[in-house]
Amino acid sequence: MSTKYVYIFSDGEGKDKNILGGKGVGLAEMAKLGIPIPPGFTITTEVCTAFYKNKGRYPEGLKEQVNKAMLKVERATGAKFGDPKNPLLFSARSGARSSMPGMMETVLNIGLTSKTISGMIEKTKNARFVWDSYRRLIQMYSDVVMEKAEGIEPAEGMGVRQHLERELSAMKKRRNVKYDTELTDTDLAELAEIYKNKVKQVIGKPFPDNAEEQLWGAISAVFKSWNGKRSVSYRRIECIPDEWGTAVNVQAMVFGNMGDNSATGVAFTRNPATGENKFYGEWLPNAQGEDVVAGIRTPNPINEETRQLDDTEGHPSLERAMPKAYVQIKKIRRKLESHFKNMQDIEFTIQDGHVWMLQTRDGKRNGPAAVRMAVEMVKSKMISADEAVSRVTPAQLDELLHPMVDPAAEAAGDFLVKGLPAGPGGAVGQVVFTAEDAVNWTKEGKKVILVREETNPEDVEGMRVAQGVLTARGGMTSHAALVARGWGKCCIVGAGALHVDIQQKTMTVDGKTVREGEIVTLNGTKGRAYRGSLAMISGAEDDKNFMAFMKLCDSVRRLKIRTNAETPKDAAKAVQFGAEGIGLFRTEHMFYGENSEKPLFYLRKMILSDNLDQRRAALNDLFPFVKNDVKKTMEVMAGRPVTIRLLDPPLHEFVPENPEERQRLAESLGISIDKLNSRAENLHETNPMMGHRGVRLGITYPEVSEMQIRAILESAAELLKEGKKALPEIMIPVVCDVAEFKNQADIVKKIYPEVCAKYGLKKIPYMVGTMIEIPRAALLAGRIAEEAEFFSFGTNDLTQMTYGFSRDDVGAFVPEYVEKKIIPVDPFQILDQEGVGQLIKFGVERGRKTRPGLKVGICGEHGGEPSSVMFCHSVGMDYVSCSPYRIPIARLAAAQAAVNEKKSSPKPKAKAKAKVKVKPRK
Amino acid sequence: MSTKYVYIFSDGEGKDKNILGGKGVGLAEMAKLGIPIPPGFTITTEVCTAFYKNKGRYPEGLKEQVNKAMLKVERATGAKFGDPKNPLLFSARSGARSSMPGMMETVLNIGLTSKTISGMIEKTKNARFVWDSYRRLIQMYSDVVMEKAEGIEPAEGMGVRQHLERELSAMKKRRNVKYDTELTDTDLAELAEIYKNKVKQVIGKPFPDNAEEQLWGAISAVFKSWNGKRSVSYRRIECIPDEWGTAVNVQAMVFGNMGDNSATGVAFTRNPATGENKFYGEWLPNAQGEDVVAGIRTPNPINEETRQLDDTEGHPSLERAMPKAYVQIKKIRRKLESHFKNMQDIEFTIQDGHVWMLQTRDGKRNGPAAVRMAVEMVKSKMISADEAVSRVTPAQLDELLHPMVDPAAEAAGDFLVKGLPAGPGGAVGQVVFTAEDAVNWTKEGKKVILVREETNPEDVEGMRVAQGVLTARGGMTSHAALVARGWGKCCIVGAGALHVDIQQKTMTVDGKTVREGEIVTLNGTKGRAYRGSLAMISGAEDDKNFMAFMKLCDSVRRLKIRTNAETPKDAAKAVQFGAEGIGLFRTEHMFYGENSEKPLFYLRKMILSDNLDQRRAALNDLFPFVKNDVKKTMEVMAGRPVTIRLLDPPLHEFVPENPEERQRLAESLGISIDKLNSRAENLHETNPMMGHRGVRLGITYPEVSEMQIRAILESAAELLKEGKKALPEIMIPVVCDVAEFKNQADIVKKIYPEVCAKYGLKKIPYMVGTMIEIPRAALLAGRIAEEAEFFSFGTNDLTQMTYGFSRDDVGAFVPEYVEKKIIPVDPFQILDQEGVGQLIKFGVERGRKTRPGLKVGICGEHGGEPSSVMFCHSVGMDYVSCSPYRIPIARLAAAQAAVNEKKSSPKPKAKAKAKVKVKPRK
DSSP states (O other), X not given: OOOOOEEEGGGOOGGGHHHHHHHHHHHHHHHHTTOOOOOEEEEOHHHHHHHHHTTTOOOTTHHHHHHHHHHHHHHHHTOEETOSSXXXXXXXXXXXXXXXXXXXXXXXXXXXXXXXXXXXXHHHTOHHHHHHHHHHHHHHHIIIIIIITTTOOOBTTBOHHHHHHHHHHHHHHHHTOSSGGGSOHHHHHHHHHHHHHHHHHHHSSOOOOOHHHHXXXXXXXXXXXXXXXXXXXXXXXXXXOGGGOEEEEEEEOOOTTSSTTOEEEEEESSXXXXXXXXXXXXXXXXXXXXXXXXXXXXXXESSSTTOOOGGGTTSOOHHHHSHHHHHHHHHHHHHHXXXXXXXXXXXXXEETTEEEEEEEEEOOOOHHHHHHHHHHHHHTTSSOHHHHHHHSOHHHHHHHHSOEEOHHHHHTSEEEEEOEEEEOSEEEXXXXXXXXXXXXHHHTTOOEEEEESSOOGGGHHHHHHSSEEEESSOOTTSHHHHHHHHTTOEEEEOOTTOEEXXXXXXXXXXXXXXXXXXXXXXXXXTTEEEESOOOEEOOSTXXXXXXXXXXXXXXXXXXXXXXXXXXXXXXXXXXXXXXXXXXXXXXXXXXXXXXOHHXXXXXXXXXXXXXXXXXXXXXXXXXXXXXXXXHHHHHHHTTSOEEEEOOOSOGGGGSOOSHHHHHHHHHHHTOOHHHHHHHHHHHOOSSGGGSSOTHHHHHHOHHHHHHHHHHHHHHHXXXXXXXXXXXXXXXXOSOOSHXXXXXXHHHHHHHHHHHHHHHTOSOOOOEEEEEEOXXXXXXXXXXXXXXXXXXXXXXXXXXXXXHTOOTTTGGGTHHHHHHTTSSSSOTTTSOOTTTHHHHHHHHHHHHHHHSTTOEEEEOSGGGGSHHXXXXXXXXXXXXXXXXXXXXXXXXXXXXXXHHHHHHHOSSOTTHHHHTOOOOOOO | OOOOOEEEGGGOOGGGHHHHHHHHXXXXXHHHHTOOOOOEEEEOHHHHHHHHHTTTOOOTTHHHHHHHHHHHHHHHHTOEETOSSSEEOEEEEEEESSOOTTTSOEEEEETOOTTTHHHHHHHHTOHHHHHHHHHHHHHHHIIIIIIITTTOOOBTTBOHHHHHHXXXXXXXXXXXXXXXXXXXXXXXXXHHHHHHHHHHHHHSSOOOOOHHHHHHHHHHHHHHHTTSHHHHHHHHXXXXXXXXXXXXXXXXXXXXXXXXXXXXXXXXXXXXXXXXXXOEEEEEESOOHHHHHTTSSOOEESSSTTOOOGGGGGSOOHHHHSHHHHHHHHHHHHHHHHHHSSOEEEEEEEETTEEEEEXXXXXXXXXXXHHHHHHHHHHTTSSOHHHHHHHSOHXXXXXXXXXXXXXXXXXXXXXXXXXXXXXXXEEEEEEESSHHHHHHHHHTTOOEEEEESSOOGGGHHHHHHSSEEEESSOOTTSHHHHHHHHTTOEEEEOOTXXXXXXXXXXXXXXXXXXXXXXXXXXXXXXXXXXESOOOEEOOSTTOHHHHHHHHHHHHHOOSEEEEEOOSHHHHHHHHHTTOOSEEEEEGGGGGSSTTOHHHHHHHHHHHTOSSHHHHHHHHHHHHHHHHHHHHHHHHHHTTSOEEEEOOOSOGGGGSOOSHHHHHHHHHHHTOOHHHHHHHHHHHOOSSGGGSSOTHHXXXXXXXXHHHHHHHHHHHHHHHHHTTOOOOEEEEEOSOOSHHHHHHHHHHHHHHHHXXXXXXXXXXXXXXXXXXXOSHHHHHTHHHHTTTOSEEEEOHHHHHHHHHTOOTTTGGGTHHHHHHTTSSSSOTTTSOOTTTHHXXXXXXXXXXXXXXTTOEEEEOSGGGGSHHHHHHHHHTTOSEEEEOGGGHHXXXXXXXXXXXXXXXXXXXXXXXXXXXXXXXXXX
């Protein structure tokens, strides 16, 4: 038996998505639900893969399977493909596993030939419609199949499409009409002849007058569009594997362009920009589907309640224009949502009053909408918390945290134009008018707003890099607006008052002209654009849906989320965002920035001391600053654990480089400049990252560790005495051997009873642990855990050492590495699970083998990066720690990690561990 | 049944060495061989361990076992311990698993009390001898048992020993005699009384007059001496574990001091300084053993043929003085060597003409002696090649490679003094007169010669650090000379003409005075010292024993030995030393040192180029230099594999720092100084070790790799065309991902056919592989081996990254780390098997899993360090590569690794691998 390459829609199932693609599966599911769909069949993605593997040849037996399926469709429709009397027409559409809106090709009205036209006219009693369909077929086919799929580069940018569009305009001009719909059947028949001649002339081949040839040409063109330039770059951005391939759906045509009782539309079962549970869509009377999504005409609203802009005032809603069809579609909307338990993006056609569904798929949405829908669907018990958490990507959640235009600034702003709020949030940038410029300017480090007459799928890369997108035409469901929303990009479309002059690189509205390079601000939430740069405020952090969603995440996740913070202010912010502790308090922060003058002076005094006595004196001066610093932040954390890292940077970082500053410092310290210079020279290092820092300082200058440890324990003691809570975790950095750790832990053991005695306390809760940031520490974690009570992976340094990449110097080659695909991403941004991840696994496993209850976390930059957070969950860490603003992302990623784990194994991994409770000393 | 703590000598066996110690086992084996030994018993090392574990208490049942053993000894000797009529006397001596000459204590004549003295006189008819023994007992016991073992610190350096020595001198003065032996029995009896009073006065406790108390005091003192300061520091140097403990041997006394028909001596069955197969030793008439080994009197030679110095002209040999005893001992010598199959270090006592053996053990020897004996014992079929290889330590072999005084320079040298050639080789350094000074001066980076009146076991640390040791007194078998020889230290002892003034810190000979800090040269091979610094020549590299020994090593080892070399001269030297290939040819060497002017100019021109064309032009100029460089060395290697590493250092290393040099460079390149400075600024890196270097350069500047690869392949092609052999292995450095490697290997694939075509060759043999020097490369070795044909571990960099230790900066803390025992040794000197070793194992295992025949080697500094070489063997590497002068050491270490492997498992590990033959392309 040969492989099954072709599935009649009603034969397919949801689980076959990988081979049927999204569209094929949607049609199959709708067939099962008894929703009216035109009959048809799906040619699987495996055919696409085979097609590329065999250099454009189809697998054995495909043709027979297609013919068999076609027979079934003919039986169902009572018509026959290519039959002169009772012709059946087909559409051929792409449909990949993962939706790639507008990236691949579609051909409609396949099967219209000189032989079938008369039969079709006879059958429909509508000559104008048939000739209109025929000229559309020629337009579409010559462009997609004959030109693009063959890889023909149009001369001087004038492809066959542009040539035919010119002919259409010329015809309208000759007939003195404005709209296509005003052309008569004879006009269109004449146009079709003109088209056919033009095609022959431009491409050098005649438009095929054979139904079979048209069909196979269309199928091949769809498969070929999988490797079209647009598709490839979209896949690269969305990380869709090249080898997945697309399916092709061949479906009996229904016609929205059969007259005023026909229509076509696109809708979302909920609002994809806000998540509001209202039916939301657009439609056009007497049109074919591509007219809506191509963004050529601004379409009509589907109903009254979601009517958005004054611009659509004259436009009738489907609800009013075709109330029966609207009600039927609204019922289908409910059926689909309750079946798929997700917001659906649907396409429908009304042919002579009959509703036909052409597509259903999970709808793309922006961040706020994704969050709101997830929350509301849980509330209405449609989905579980686990499912809800999986519905929002970290990038979508990130959108909510993105800046918005400050309403105050906006009120006083230089208003430019209003359009559809296609992608919320705020964006400021310099105006550019082509995608290419957007890419180039961004490379130069500029922030740009891409302004286009209409959103165009070929602009994908330009949209990707732009801060925001503004277009004069197109609706909320135009493909490109959909793409922008998918990325959470700030986007305004259909700003009809805008005149874009691509030649002059200007846009004009109400007499105001904005030139390339001028700065504009977009408010994508409201759909309003302004001249100049308006102030931004932080995003929807205390939005109720956001809060509710975060609670859902918390109910699901196992990983704790901590923050990296060193000031009471940051700590408070982090707690507000849900921080459950501080995973990294850098003691050295106090020597930088605000109020650092005095402590820095004492630190420098210590560094430039000649002997232990002088050093101790300087440390005594420094002590109250350190104690106060730790205490204030620990107070805010109110008993949540606070991991305080002992001094980490090499000492020369604190000695000024500048000769004048050195002179002043020498004077204020009362030492000679020569002495200062000589000491600085002494401290100089060739590779400071691997030099005298962290625990290495603590071992050569135990008095420095001693001062810090005493300050930490005393600040905790003082809080306890004040009736407050404190839970310090002392962290030793840069450890590569258990002996280093023990050396420092012994200092803690010495000081602890002294502090207890001083404050008359029996106990102060605390722990002593270490950073795992040196490869050797990960390798020898089993030994280190004999002494250390917790591990915190410092993945910044661990990445540096594991790769031998100096973070300060990678600029010279890492961008080129990414460009040349030597490495997929910058490992400082996304944790390298393959390499660094091995060391982390060793660290966790070996550490826990020695000390089963070992507390393990991460405090590198990766702690707020979603895929890295998921990795941390998978290796069994207890917490991740990240900057305050990344906490929500980390909470979500942690929840998703927990859900994924449940999905892949019914028993939770961490069960054995969960029995061991680790408590700090009390 | 309780543990057996006490073994009668005849009950012991060789395999019990761990619990009986070396001395105990030697006595047990001699008992079995029927060699006359005084009866006695051994208290095991386990008692020592228990003694320390239980804070100085002995285990249950020990006393009973000792008493039982004592009864047996009493039965054997017919005397009784503590018996007034027929007293038995004992000695108590230490004996650890591993010999620690002179480090622990001995007590003789135990059991002499006021009650037993008269019985002893009656028994021996020798009152003088008994009183002499008694005063010796008091001297030794009060010092060892009553003072040292109790940890009493002598006031002002005057311990009980010094006090009693003064009394002895005073007595001699009073009696107006020069030698101890001239004192009469009444003198000695009087001295004993004076001693006892002095002991009471100095220590505050009386000398015990009870045999039992004396015995247990002595036993405890021996156990306590295991943790004496000297023992501890000796163990640290020799890496003997603290927990081994010492045994105590209690043995019936025999007396070499019973008159002129009595004697005592120490001998080696072969010459321990040269290895010559001649009986070699020293003796003293009418003396106890300690007199010889303590180095107080210069002893007599044991026979005529080994008589060495003019100084001993008046001294009778044992051969002449006591021919019967000598013959008997010589027979015993043969018996022992053929039993132990090793050179023995023996102690004997002749009591009234009867020979008694007191000790036999494998004799310490210096390097040349160890090598010669190993070779000669194989030749005489006494031992196998495997055994011979195990007999020489790498450090001993190293001695042979050490410099010797240039005979020409010596002839013209300012001769100072002659002594015994106790440790061969040459040494130059500044004179110091105390061990403490030797240590301190060495810390300051000075090279010192330690000069002492007599060699003293307390000088261990000073001797260790000194370049050489010179003493005025003591024989070839004095303990300290023995220690020096064990370390292969250049050493001259017994230079009697020398007057050392420790107060003035001078030494004087024949009116010449040398002050502290002056430079002297020692020729330890000849025993001659000179003023000033004499030129050195390299050691016994082409000595026939050395050559024969190397052949033995080669017959045993599996690891291949390569060298790190970049010049024809070094390569030739390496081949002479036995190199089987070049493991690391650094292409950048040509830009440093001799003849580097031109290539460096072109390199700089390339670095300072603005664009690809300029860079290519400079590279074209550089090309012939690179090709020539590679070709010349490859020619010397005559077809042996030559691993050539592509450019490794970051480019800024080649741009001068000095402003004047920069100015000159700018002028010669015809560019502005500003441009040069700006480019240099651009190239500057914060952590160059982890910056833009190695393969990272090759990826950003593929034209640089291209030029090098072409030069390598062309140089091979030219040699082949000349009818010579060539086998280049192209090595890509600093790889951390397979994609980097592939990128460069693709360049090789591109260039190879071009070079073949240019030279009309069908094939050029070559391989392409990579350094594994970045932790990630080791972790992902499985992936990298998909592309790489060989791995070479760059353990310098791998150690840097694994520890996070910058090799250039560790000076700030690693010495302190070693001092504070945070790490046992500098990991750049001795490979860290625990941490870095794990990565190496991963690398080898994972690489071979992907590519079973993967060739693996090491080219870091560790490739010539013995323990690291053994590790390389154990993980299954194919070769190690080291500097030419380390090759013999590596050959030995590789052979020892093979022997150890055979010992621990009968089947060789590498068997599975051995089947896969890897050949380069031909």
